[in-house]
Amino acid sequence: MRSSRRRRRGLLEEQGAQRLLGRARDLRPGRPEILVAFARLRTRQGDPDEAVALLTRATTVAPHDPSIALHLGHALLARGQRAVARRAFTRALTLRPSPELAAKLHAALASLDAAPR
Numbered sequence: 001m002r003s004s005r006r007r008r009r010g011l012l013e014e015q016g017a018q019r020l021l022g023r024a025r026d027l028r029p030g031r032p033e034i035l036v037a038f039a040r041l042r043t044r045q046g047d048p049d050e051a052v053a054l055l056t057r058a059t060t061v062a063p064h065d066p067s068i069a070l071h072l073g074h075a076l077l078a079r080g081q082r083a084v085a086r087r088a089f090t091r092a093l094t095l096r097p098s099p100e101l102a103a104k105l106h107a108a109l110a111s112l113d114a115a116p117r
Contacts, residue, residue, distance in 0.1 A: 032062040036071055043071075048078035066097035070105055077112075086112055 035058035039051040055072040062068060069092030076085035089108045097105060 030057075030061055032058040032065060032068060035061070036068055039071060039075060043075050043078055048075045051075035052079060064095055066092040066095035066101055066105070069095065070097075070101065070108070073105075073108060082112060 035054045039054035039058070042048070042051040042054065052072065052075045055068060055075055058065075058068045059072065069088045073085040073088035073092070076082075076088060086109065089105050089112075092105050093102060
């Protein structure tokens with residue numbers, strides 16, 4: 001019973017997040033941080049295709065933001081596109097990420113190297 005309540009609460013939270021992000025998108029269309037937030041939600045909802053489309057748009061708006069490339073890499077992995085994800089992670093490292101973000105990128109690349117193909 002607890003797990004069904006947790007799932008229902010999680011679904012309600014996702015729906016609330018989707019509504020808020022929709023309002024934010026309507027007020028500030030094309031903002032990369034809103035596109036990224038929507039993309040992360042879509043990835044969690046099992047729609048990596050939409051996430052990749054949103055992150056690709058965000059990349060055109062903010063081409064030098066390494067965090068967008070990180071999220072794009074994760075969405076590409078969710079689509080099973082390991083080689084393209086590797087390129088996104090590697091590209092993000094060339095964009096002078098913060099030390100914390102660089103560590104996440106190196107971890108993502110290491111997990112690709114360690115995972116069976």
